[in-house]
Amino acid sequence: MKDSAKTIIFAAVLGLVCAFLLSAVSRFTKPYREANEKAEEVKNFLEALEVPVEKDAASEKLFELFNKYITIKELKGYSLYEFIPEGEARPVAVAIPISGAGLWGHINGVIALEPDLETIRGLRFYQQEETPGLYGEIGSQWFQKQFEGKKIVSTSGEPGFRIIKPGSENNPDRIQNAVDGITGATMTSDRVEEILDRFAKNFREVRADYVR
Amino acid sequence: MSDSSVQVSGAPIMDTGKVRETLSDGVYKANPIMQQVLGICSALAVTGRLETSLVMGGAVIFVLAMSNLVISLLRSLIPRRIRMITEVAIIDTFVILVDQFLKGFSWEMSRALVPYVALIITNCIIMERAGAYATLNPPLYAIIDGIANGIGYALILAIIGFFQGACG
Numbered sequence: 097m098k099d100s101a102k103t104i105i106f107a108a109v110l111g112l113v114c115a116f117l118l119s120a121v122s123r124f125t126k127p128y129r130e131a132n133e134k135a136e137e138v139k140n141f142l143e144a145l146e147v148p149v150e151k152d153a154a155s156e157k158l159f160e161l162f163n164k165y166i167t168i169k170e171l172k173g174y175s176l177y178e179f180i181p182e183g184e185a186r187p188v189a190v191a192i193p194i195s196g197a198g199l200w201g202h203i204n205g206v207i208a209l210e211p212d213l214e215t216i217r218g219l220r221f222y223q224q225e226e227t228p229g230l231y232g233e234i235g236s237q238w239f240q241k242q243f244e245g246k247k248i249v250s251t252s253g254e255p256g257f258r259i260i261k262p263g264s265e266n267n268p269d270r271i272q273n274a275v276d277g278i279t280g281a282t283m284t285s286d287r288v289e290e291i292l293d294r295f296a297k298n299f300r301e302v303r304a305d306y307v308r
Numbered sequence: 309m310s311d312s313s314v315q316v317s318g319a320p321i322m323d324t325g326k327v328r329e330t331l332s333d334g335v336y337k338a339n340p341i342m343q344q345v346l347g348i349c350s351a352l353a354v355t356g357r358l359e360t361s362l363v364m365g366g367a368v369i370f371v372l373a374m375s376n377l378v379i380s381l382l383r384s385l386i387p388r389r390i391r392m393i394t395e396v397a398i399i400d401t402f403v404i405l406v407d408q409f410l411k412g413f414s415w416e417m418s419r420a421l422v423p424y425v426a427l428i429i430t431n432c433i434i435m436e437r438a439g440a441y442a443t444l445n446p447p448l449y450a451i452i453d454g455i456a457n458g459i460g461y462a463l464i465l466a467i468i469g470f471f472q473g474a475c476g
Contacts, residue, residue, distance in 0.1 A: 128412030
């Protein structure tokens with residue numbers, strides 16, 4: 097009896113000390129972590145929009161570019177991040193945040209479209225918790241690169257997007273609005289497909305308003 | 309009962325012979341990766357670049373030294389029945405500390421090491437040193453053992469990282 101009481105007290109005290117220490121450190125590092133996450137987000141927006149950014153640019157520089165070139169427009173519940181380069185009157189690209197459930201956690205990304213709001217200019221997933229090296233491949237360059245120049249409508253004009261088995265890209269219907277999935281990461285590929293497909297379908301309305 | 313292996317009463321605080329032995333055991337003679345075959349998984353995973361190897365090595369040295377120190381300090385207090393979970397809780401705390409600091413102050417590194425820092429928790433070197441050394445020896449030796457084993461790990465990582473990085 098005395099022994100188990102001692103065990104419980106020890107566990108409780110240890111738990112309290114560890115918890116206190118961790119929350120203190122978490123509080124202390126929070127502003128720094130959030131600043132880094134914000135910078136990562138801004139960097140991905142700039143990259144997707146193809147705003148010229150030097151490699152290894154400091155976060156101040158990233159924010160500066162973002163504030164200089166990007167204007168945010170609200171339209172039917174979507175935030176449109178317009179990239180208007182110097183000397184241009186109209187945006188040359190528009191980025192829209194996308195997000196949804198991945199296999200293990202939340203996926204945050206950004207899709208940049210050409211001014212027609214149909215053609216993909218760039219796509220980035222900058223926050224995800226998929227299995228590294230496998231499902232986490234959605235954050236890799238080769239995967240994201242595939243989307244460039246694809247459309248979020250099919251050749252017959254239907255909005256939507258597919259992620260298909262690698263090797264079936266000759267299917268004529270699928271050339272325009274489909275990319276290869278990741279071998280061994282079907283479930284994550286499916287989730288990403290769902291995020292993009294839903295975006296393509298819902299965004300159609302916004303597009304009608306915007307392109308007028 | 310648990311601190312039977314070393315008599316500290318009356319002896320000088322540090323016995324240089326034992327210190328030297330502990331150091332050379334960890335770094336070389338009983339190198340955790342080469343001799344004890346511990347911590348292999350992370351050693352293979354993070355050695356793609358020299359920088360990541362060095363940061364990972366540094367993180368392991370820190371966690372190993374601190375967890376060994378704390379476990380050694382508490383060694384007569386830790387109830388036997390919850391010995392393992394206590395060790396894990398202490399190790400976890402330090403690993404999360406490292407993770408948070410990397411996220412706050414070395415973002416690029418934390419991105420490169422995403423899963424591996426958290427996996428230090430399950431790095432067998434740390435559990436093994438906690439169980440086999442820290443619970444039996446006084447704090448000063450435990451911290452030296454932690455640092456020595458950490459260096460032993462980091463050294464191998466750096467060597468592999470150097471060649472892997474250089475060869476692409």
